[in-house]
Amino acid sequence: MHYRYMCMGFNEKERNKLVNSSFFEDIRPIIHKIYHSFDEKTDMEKGFYTDLNLVLEGDMLVKVDRMCMKNSLEARVPFLDSKIVEAAYTMPLHYKLKGRNKKYILKKTFENLLPKKTLKFRKKGFGTPVDHWFNNELKEDLDKLLSTETLKNNRYLILNI
Numbered sequence: 231m232h233y234r235y236m237c238m239g240f241n242e243k244e245r246n247k248l249v250n251s252s253f254f255e256d257i258r259p260i261i262h263k264i265y266h267s268f269d270e271k272t273d274m275e276k277g278f279y280t281d282l283n284l285v286l287e288g289d290m291l292v293k294v295d296r297m298c299m300k301n302s303l304e305a306r307v308p309f310l311d312s313k314i315v316e317a318a319y320t321m322p323l324h325y326k327l328k329g330r331n332k333k334y335i336l337k338k339t340f341e342n343l344l345p346k347k348t349l350k351f352r353k354k355g356f357g358t359p360v361d362h363w364f365n366n367e368l369k370e371d372l373d374k375l376l377s378t379e380t381l382k383n384n385r386y387l388i389l390n391i
Contacts, residue, residue, distance in 0.1 A: 253386040275323055282315075293358065
């Protein structure tokens with residue numbers, strides 16, 4: 231099973247105090263199906279594929295799309311072109327990762343076109359102002375979601391209310 235999704239940043243003891251087993255029973259088949267759809271690949275490659283399908287497609291790209299639409303922008307994701315993604319899947323892992331460099335082949339490809347300074351930039355994510363939302367426009371929804379009544383009826387969380 232893909233460790234990242236099953237643990238979610240908690241060790242097993244912490245996880246078992248927070249989330250009941252039905253949560254993992256419900257998500258396990260989804261993750262298992264994606265993770266094992268490339269049986270001939272290494273665990274690392276299966277993890278990348280699972281990330282692509284669960285995190286990128288089902289989370290990150292959705293957020294980018296919504297934020298862009300809200301601000302009348304159109305985002306392009308040229309490295310997610312189907313031909314590039316297919317080529318990346320056929321490429322041996324040692325071209326994709328080299329030590330801690332997760333974008334080895336990309337940097338190697340552009341090393342003669344971009345300044346060295348650019349190639350050494352660390353990866354930066356796009357933060358979302360969750361704290362602002364939870365204290366303002368989403369406060370009422372969050373309060374309702376975290377109310378004692380709602381939490382008592384939650385089938386996944388283990389709570390002592």
